[in-house]
Amino acid sequence: MSLDEVRLALAPFLQRNPNTSVAFYPESTDRICVFKAWNDDSIVFQVPTEDAAAFYEAFNNLLFPERFTAIWHSDTKDFEIIYTAFPLTGTQRDMKGRRFTFGFKDVDYTCEFGAASERLLTAAGSAIFTGPSTTEHRNLQSFQWSAFKATGRLESLKDLPLEPISFWIRNFDWDDILAVELVRHLNFYMTYYDTFSPKIDLHPPKQASEYSTRERYVATKFPTDVRAQELNSNLLHFWTASRGGDVFRRFLYCYQIIEFSSFYFIEDGVKRAVRKALLTPHFKDEMDALVIKIIDHVQESKVWEGAKMDTLLGELNCRLVWTEVEKNKDYFAKSLMFDGGFVLPALIHEKTTFETFEHDWNKKFNQVTRSIRNALSHGKEPSKGAVIAPTPENLTQLQPWAWLMSIVAGEVIVYQDSVM
Numbered sequence: 001m002s003l004d005e006v007r008l009a010l011a012p013f014l015q016r017n018p019n020t021s022v023a024f025y026p027e028s029t030d031r032i033c034v035f036k037a038w039n040d041d042s043i044v045f046q047v048p049t050e051d052a053a054a055f056y057e058a059f060n061n062l063l064f065p066e067r068f069t070a071i072w073h074s075d076t077k078d079f080e081i082i083y084t085a086f087p088l089t090g091t092q093r094d095m096k097g098r099r100f101t102f103g104f105k106d107v108d109y110t111c112e113f114g115a116a117s118e119r120l121l122t123a124a125g126s127a128i129f130t131g132p133s134t135t136e137h138r139n140l141q142s143f144q145w146s147a148f149k150a151t152g153r154l155e156s157l158k159d160l161p162l163e164p165i166s167f168w169i170r171n172f173d174w175d176d177i178l179a180v181e182l183v184r185h186l187n188f189y190m191t192y193y194d195t196f197s198p199k200i201d202l203h204p205p206k207q208a209s210e211y212s213t214r215e216r217y218v219a220t221k222f223p224t225d226v227r228a229q230e231l232n233s234n235l236l237h238f239w240t241a242s243r244g245g246d247v248f249r250r251f252l253y254c255y256q257i258i259e260f261s262s263f264y265f266i267e268d269g270v271k272r273a274v275r276k277a278l279l280t281p282h283f284k285d286e287m288d289a290l291v292i293k294i295i296d297h298v299q300e301s302k303v304w305e306g307a308k309m310d311t312l313l314g315e316l317n318c319r320l321v322w323t324e325v326e327k328n329k330d331y332f333a334k335s336l337m338f339d340g341g342f343v344l345p346a347l348i349h350e351k352t353t354f355e356t357f358e359h360d361w362n363k364k365f366n367q368v369t370r371s372i373r374n375a376l377s378h379g380k381e382p383s384k385g386a387v388i389a390p391t392p393e394n395l396t397q398l399q400p401w402a403w404l405m406s407i408v409a410g411e412v413i414v415y416q417d418s419v420m
Contacts, residue, residue: 006032012060037064042133045126058119069138069201079169085142085162091196116164121147212327214403235413247395247402254405255373261412262312313362322354328400338394341386342375
C-alpha cells in the first residue's frame, strides 16, 4: 500500500489521536510507521506490509492517552493500563485475578488485573524504540517479547515464561480530565488497602515552553582539564537527586543544597574564630577582648536561617546568576499566579540592569526562593495560605526557577571551600 493508502486505512485512528502522524521511517522509502502515539517520540509503530488486518483493526479502535501507560478501546470502552508480561513474583503474585468494583462520582467501574488484549500485543509487536524514554517506553518491552514469542519471531524467547497482564477499568467513557481524577483516586485507595499494590503511572503532558532554556555550559564549553576537589557527600547526594524527577523535586533538592551550605558556612566561621583566638600567643593578655569576639561569632550562628542564607548567597558570583535571569527577564520581572492560589513575587523589575541587580540580589533571591519552597513543601504557604499544586501547568510555569536554582546550587558546591 502507498503512504496515502495507509493514511486512509488508518483514518479513524488518526482522527481519534490528533498528535499522531503516518510517514516513512527516517531515511527509508518502504517502511511506513505511525509516529507520536501517546505524543511520545521514543516509540514508533511500523505498519506491516503483509497480513496487516489485525494492525488496522487494533489501531482504528484505540486511543493512546498521552498521560498514561495505557490504551483505551473505543468499541468496548475498556481502559487498559499496560502492566507487565513478565511472571509475577513475590508481593505481586496475587495481583493476578484481583477484581473489585470502584465507585467514583456515582458510577461503578469494574477494575481487575487480567490478560492483556490482543490489540495491545499487536501494537507491541510492531513497536520500534527509537531512543531514551522518560516513560519506560510505556512498558511495551515485555509485551513485545510476548508477541515475538507467540509468532516464533525470536528463537531465543521460546523458553522465556511470559504472561501478558494489564489492569483494566471497564466501561469507561473516555474523558481526559475524568481519567486523571479517576486514576489519582484509584492510586490512593489501591495503595491504602495494599501497600504493595502497583501504582498507575500518570505522566506530565508535553507542553511547549515559552521560556529560554538555561545555558548548556557554565564556562562557554566543556573544559579539557578539570581539577576536582573532594566535595561534601551530602551535597553530592542532593545534587544527584536534583538532576532527575519533575521540576518541583529538582527545585527542592537545589534549595536543600543552598540551605545545608548556609548553615555550615556560618558554623565554620565560628570554628575559625574560636580556633584563631585560642592560637593567639598573647591570649591571656587580651582574654576579655578575645572572649567578646568569640561570643559575637557564636551569636552569629544563632541568627535566623534566612539571614545565614543571605550571607552565603552574597559570596557567590552574581554575574552568572544575572546572565540566566536576563534570558527570561520578562518571566522574572512579573508576579505569577499558580494553581493552588500561590502568587510568586517578581525577582526583578522591567528596567533592572546588572548594576542594580547585584546590589542586595542575594536577599531578594533568598526571599523569593524561600516562599516557593514553602508553597511546594507545606500544606499551606505560611504567610499567604496558598500552595503550588502539582498540576502540569505549574510544572511548566516553575521551570525557569528550577534552571536558576540549579546554577546557584552548582556554584555553592563547586566553590564550597570559599563559601563554607
